[in-house]
Amino acid sequence: MKEPVVVLGLGEMGRVFAGGFLRAGHPVYPVIREMDLDREATLIPGPELVLVTVGEKDLHSVLDALPEIWRDRVGLLQNELLPRDWRDHRIVRPTVISVWFEKKRGSEPRPILPSPVYGPKAGLVVEALGSLEIPAVPVAEASEMLYEMVRKNLYILTANIAGIVVGGTVGSLWREHRALAREVASEVLDVQEWLVRESLHRERLVAGMADAFQADPDHACLGREARARLERALRAAGEAGLATPRLRRILEKGS
Numbered sequence: 713m714k715e716p717v718v719v720l721g722l723g724e725m726g727r728v729f730a731g732g733f734l735r736a737g738h739p740v741y742p743v744i745r746e747m748d749l750d751r752e753a754t755l756i757p758g759p760e761l762v763l764v765t766v767g768e769k770d771l772h773s774v775l776d777a778l779p780e781i782w783r784d785r786v787g788l789l790q791n792e793l794l795p796r797d798w799r800d801h802r803i804v805r806p807t808v809i810s811v812w813f814e815k816k817r818g819s820e821p822r823p824i825l826p827s828p829v830y831g832p833k834a835g836l837v838v839e840a841l842g843s844l845e846i847p848a849v850p851v852a853e854a855s856e857m858l859y860e861m862v863r864k865n866l867y868i869l870t871a872n873i874a875g876i877v878v879g880g881t882v883g884s885l886w887r888e889h890r891a892l893a894r895e896v897a898s899e900v901l902d903v904q905e906w907l908v909r910e911s912l913h914r915e916r917l918v919a920g921m922a923d924a925f926q927a928d929p930d931h932a933c934l935g936r937e938a939r940a941r942l943e944r945a946l947r948a949a950g951e952a953g954l955a956t957p958r959l960r961r962i963l964e965k966g967s
Contacts, residue, residue, distance in 0.1 A: 714738045715760035717836075718752070718782070720774060721745075724815040725789065726765035732840030733761075753779035761807065761833045763787040769940070775801040787833060792865050792941070794907050795858065807831030810860045812924070813846050814931075821846055824928040830857035862904050862912060863920040868935075870897045870921060873942050875933025876962050883929025886922060897921065899956040903945050906952040939963075 716739040719730045730740045741756050743749065762782045766774050768790045775798065778786070788798060789809040798806050812825040826847040829837045834850040841848040851857045871882050874896045878889050885893050901914050925931075942963055949956045961967060 715758065716741050716756055718743055718756055718759045718762040719765060720762065721765040721767075721770075723765060723767070724817060725811065726763075728813075728815050728821050728844065728846075729763055729765060729789075729837075729840060732842075732844045732846070733836075735843035736836070736840045738836075738840075749777050749782075750779050753781050757781055759785060761785055761787050761836060763789070765789060768792050771797065772801070775803065778803075785833070787831070787837065791868055792944070793861055794865070794904075795861075796907060805831060807833040807837060808857055808861070809837055809848075810857075810864045812864070814928075823847055824931070825924060828857065828860040830854065830860075858908065859913070859917070859920075862901075862908070863917055863924070865904060866897055866900055866917055867921045867924045869900045869941055869945060871925075871931075871933045872935050872938035873900070873945070873959065873962060875935075876938055876942065877967055879934055880932075881929060882925040882931045882933055885933055886925045886929075894918065895958050896962075899949075899954075899959050900945060902954050902956065903948050903952065906954060907948060 714737045717733045718741045719726050720743045722742050722744055730742065733740050738760060743752050762785050764774055764786060771790050783803050786803050787807040789811050808830050810828045812827045813821045813823040815821045821844065823846055826849045827841065828851045829848055830851040838848045838850055851860060870893055874885055874893050877892060878885060897918055901912060901917065905912050942959060946956065946959055946963060
């Protein structure tokens, strides 16, 4: 029998991945908020993977409580994810997934782009998603996975923050309000560069964001986390001493 996979969190994403691992022949051990992580780790001390599927606002508290025996087999898929998020919790080499499929309650997963996967269990994740006909691709280099993470962050933050101003879809944002999208994206990239502590290939990232807009042009800009994402970006900008005038104006005036 194949080794079990632990799935932390059973929201929409957690259930999708759990189904994929089961189809790939791995027993799945679900862990929900009410369970004691240390106790569960004594029951499943050597899983193939511990996939953390909680939302981004809960990620740090979960990683802080993660049992030591699980820290060398972690998988992460949160939005706004960057290497500092796992390094702050003494996790050295996780498996990281940049999720490019949508899953809403009561509907099947809907792929937008192939989901890049990097790390020691990338093959397992690609196989599990493939069993559900969700395209995923392994990424060989850490630098390329950094691009993929920042690209996803740029897509979400630009769409959500610009959406506070214009609403609509990502297709209409890029078609009718491209100057606004580029202005927001530029300030978002200022923040991302400070968070990763290195210069980024900005035009490649903007082009990658545009590709994602065009892959699913009817996707709504304004999500329920839009204002929280804007506030998080501005907190980071404040810590970095960055001038982000358009982001600040959107927060204060919605324009």
